[in-house]
Amino acid sequence: DAGVIQSPRHEVTEMGQEVTLRCKPISGHDYLFWYRQTMMRGLELLIYFNNNVPIDDSGMPEDRFSAKMPNASFSTLKIQPSEPRDSAVYFCASTRPGQGLTEAFFGQGTRLTVV
Amino acid sequence: AQSVTQLDSQVPVFEEAPVELRCNYSSSVSVYLFWYVQYPNQGLQLLLKYLSGSTLVKGINGFEAEFNKSQTSFHLRKPSVHISDTAEYFCAVTPFNTGNQFYFGTGTSLTVIP
Numbered sequence: 001d002a003g004v005i006q007s008p009r010h011e012v013t014e015m016g017q018e019v020t021l022r023c024k025p026i027s028g029h030d031y032l033f034w035y036r037q038t039m040m041r042g043l044e045l046l047i048y049f050n051n052n053v054p055i056d057d058s059g060m061p062e063d064r065f066s067a068k069m070p071n072a073s074f075s076t077l078k079i080q081p082s083e084p085r086d087s088a089v090y091f092c093a094s095t096r097p098g099q100g101l102t103e104a105f106f107g108q109g110t111r112l113t114v115v
Numbered sequence: 116a117q118s119v120t121q122l123d124s125q126v127p128v129f130e131e132a133p134v135e136l137r138c139n140y141s142s143s144v145s146v147y148l149f150w151y152v153q154y155p156n157q158g159l160q161l162l163l164k165y166l167s168g169s170t171l172v173k174g175i176n177g178f179e180a181e182f183n184k185s186q187t188s189f190h191l192r193k194p195s196v197h198i199s200d201t202a203e204y205f206c207a208v209t210p211f212n213t214g215n216q217f218y219f220g221t222g223t224s225l226t227v228i229p
Contacts, residue, residue: 097215106151111156
């Protein structure tokens with residue numbers, strides 16, 4: 001398996017623009033997580049899905065952030081409008097605890113810079 | 116609620132010296148415990164995990180960790196570090212049977228000095 005695939009790896013955008021980050025989880029994994037990593041806050045859980053359904057989005061910082069999982073193999077995290085303080089590395093991770101798998105597998109991340 | 120505390124934000128150590136990265140956790144339920152490593156510009160990859168059984172867990176790259184339930188700790192150790200061990204290390208917990216959320220510490224930056 002290719003692992004968790006995120007795109008793009010790097011994104012530079014201007015303040016006010018819409019940004020869409022993409023994630024393809026490992027096939028068969030039924031949990032998907034979106035994290036944000038910054039120097040100030042470390043790793044923060046933004047939202048997670050189980051079987052494509054959002055379970056907990058309490059970590060989403062503002063209404064400007066939204067996430068979807070239209071099917072088991074694809075998820076998006078959208079920021080609209082983007083702000084400089086959204087600059088961070090965004091990670092997607094997946095796992096399948098129901099089959100005895102306990103750890104999360106992470107993608108390589110998307111480094112977002114909002115100027 | 117769960118929380119993870121990594122007591123040292125930065126740990127410099129000379130090559131071939133031993134190292135210990137400390138992790139304490141707080142949880143009202145039983146948890147699984149993990150250590151992840153993040154190399155520059157990379158995602159997190161699993162070093163080792165504790166689920167049950169022997170409290171001493173061995174992982175990849177010569178790392179090991181010991182679970183101490185009474186002290187709610189899960190410290191990571193390596194007897195002799197290499198330059199290639201320079202990375203960020205994260206301790207994490209996930210509670211049993213509660214939706215599989217992962218709670219991460221703030222990370223420890225390990226720098227191995229030649």
